[in-house]
Amino acid sequence: MDEGAAPYLGLISGTSVDGIDAALVSFTADGPRLHGALTHPWPDELRERILAVAQGEGEIDLDAFGRLDVAIGQAFAQAALNLLAQAGMPAAAVRAIGSHGQTVRHRPCGPLPFTLQLGDAAVIAERTGLTVVADFRRADVAAGGQGAPLLPVLHAMLLARSGQTRAVVNLGGIANLTVLGADGQVYGFDTGPANGLLDAWCQRQCGQPFDRDGAFAAAGRVDAALLTALLADPYFALPPPKSTGREHFHLQWLLERYPGAAELDGADVQATLLALSVESVAQAIERHAADAAEVLVCGGGVHNRTLFARLRERLAPRRLQSTAACGVDPDYLEAIAFAWLARQRVLGLPGNLPAVTGARGPRVLGALYAAPWRAQS
Numbered sequence: 001m002d003e004g005a006a007p008y009l010g011l012i013s014g015t016s017v018d019g020i021d022a023a024l025v026s027f028t029a030d031g032p033r034l035h036g037a038l039t040h041p042w043p044d045e046l047r048e049r050i051l052a053v054a055q056g057e058g059e060i061d062l063d064a065f066g067r068l069d070v071a072i073g074q075a076f077a078q079a080a081l082n083l084l085a086q087a088g089m090p091a092a093a094v095r096a097i098g099s100h101g102q103t104v105r106h107r108p109c110g111p112l113p114f115t116l117q118l119g120d121a122a123v124i125a126e127r128t129g130l131t132v133v134a135d136f137r138r139a140d141v142a143a144g145g146q147g148a149p150l151l152p153v154l155h156a157m158l159l160a161r162s163g164q165t166r167a168v169v170n171l172g173g174i175a176n177l178t179v180l181g182a183d184g185q186v187y188g189f190d191t192g193p194a195n196g197l198l199d200a201w202c203q204r205q206c207g208q209p210f211d212r213d214g215a216f217a218a219a220g221r222v223d224a225a226l227l228t229a230l231l232a233d234p235y236f237a238l239p240p241p242k243s244t245g246r247e248h249f250h251l252q253w254l255l256e257r258y259p260g261a262a263e264l265d266g267a268d269v270q271a272t273l274l275a276l277s278v279e280s281v282a283q284a285i286e287r288h289a290a291d292a293a294e295v296l297v298c299g300g301g302v303h304n305r306t307l308f309a310r311l312r313e314r315l316a317p318r319r320l321q322s323t324a325a326c327g328v329d330p331d332y333l334e335a336i337a338f339a340w341l342a343r344q345r346v347l348g349l350p351g352n353l354p355a356v357t358g359a360r361g362p363r364v365l366g367a368l369y370a371a372p373w374r375a376q377s
């Protein structure tokens with residue numbers, strides 16, 4: 001197989017747990033070529049189990065943990081098979097799958113740091129017949145890094161412009177910032193919550209999994225005392241490298257930091273959570289990308305009109321636009337990245353940026369699960 005052009009299939013479910021993103025990509029001299037992409041929805045019951053585990057609600061026993069790993073692996077395999085069918089591409093044409101899996105715990109600091117992504121890669125290999133690369137974050141954590149964010153290297157490949165500092169913001173469940181320096185330097189970190197808390201509050205108040213177009217937030221007013229209390233969380237002032245997740249920013253966090261939140265008007269809380277996302281991202285840009293005239297946004301938050309408009313207003317006169325304006329689909333950047341990271345692993349090349357994650361050095365990321373019956377090329 002021609003390594004240069006062979007397609008890779010990237011899979012990820014992010015911290016929003018809104019679905020499994022899948023992208024089929026080949027990496028040519030002219031950049032990535034997307035052959036197809038889709039989002040495979042989670043069955044409701046499985047999504048609820050993932051959210052409960054990821055937010056640290058109660059204990060999970062080893063049997064339930066093992067079953068969850070396999071159930072997530074099966075759903076990931078189905079996402080890959082659906083994409084191959086949609087793209088009309090035989091599995092044999094694909095060099096490997098890069099499966100991020102589902103993060104259920106991320107504790108990269110402390111004496112025994114770890115990060116945990118579920119989705120049994122052996123199940124994905126067995127069901128697709130393909131080589132699978134998985135477990136992309138642990139080598140970086142073992143090397144003293146955060147294991148996240150891993151996307152900045154791809155942002156640099158796709159969105160850097162020489163002589164110009166650009167900021168790239170992923171508005172996922174968690175938001176992360178990448179700074180593409182005018183001098184070619186790349187760094188980045190997680191700024192804090194983006195959609196995760198918005199989704200959770202909307203689910204609690206309206207029974208809807210997300211605030212479509214940000215309409216609920218737009219109906220409320222920002223509560224200044226609540227916003228101040230939330231922004232006082234020490235995470236926001238920590239210097240990079242840093243990364244976070246649902247185990248930190250969840251509904252209980254909101255109610256613990258400001259017990260009175262439960263008595264406020266529901267739409268006002270939603271407006272304040274949206275302002276928290278805007279403010280934490282904007283302050284991160286002001287501190288770490290002060291000379292960026294352009295901010296490119298990707299992730300599902302691009303579709304939240306209120307969030308996008310408020311961020312644009314807050315960051316003016318900087319130009320804020322979706323990565324779509326640069327020809328990069330904001331919904332599939334992460335899946336494309338894990339296809340690229342799988343390729344790095346297959347070629348034996350490093351995938352992390354130590355300047356971002358804080359690892360001791362470049363590391364080859366991911367573990368290889370060989371294709372069950374196809375001879376390896």
Ligand SMILES: Nc1ncnc2c1ncn2[C@@H]1O[C@H](COP(=O)(O)OP(=O)(O)OP(=O)(O)O)[C@@H](O)[C@H]1O
Binds near residue numbers: 174334
């Ligand atoms: N039309 C819309 N209106 C409002 N919000 C939307 C809309 N479409 C998507 N979103 C938001 O985007 C979220 C999904 O974003 P995305 O897929 O980028 O997150 P993720 O990849 O799971 O997170 P992360 O990048 O932190 O891992 C949804 O949970 C929802 O909050």
Ligand SMILES: CC(=O)N[C@H]1[C@@H]2OC[C@@H](O2)[C@@H](O)[C@@H]1O[C@H](C)C(=O)O
Binds near residue numbers: 106170174175245
């Ligand atoms: C541990 C983990 O899953 N982190 C995610 C999460 O979602 C956004 C942000 O926090 C980022 O650090 C990361 O995802 C992307 C894919 C990354 O590694 O760049």
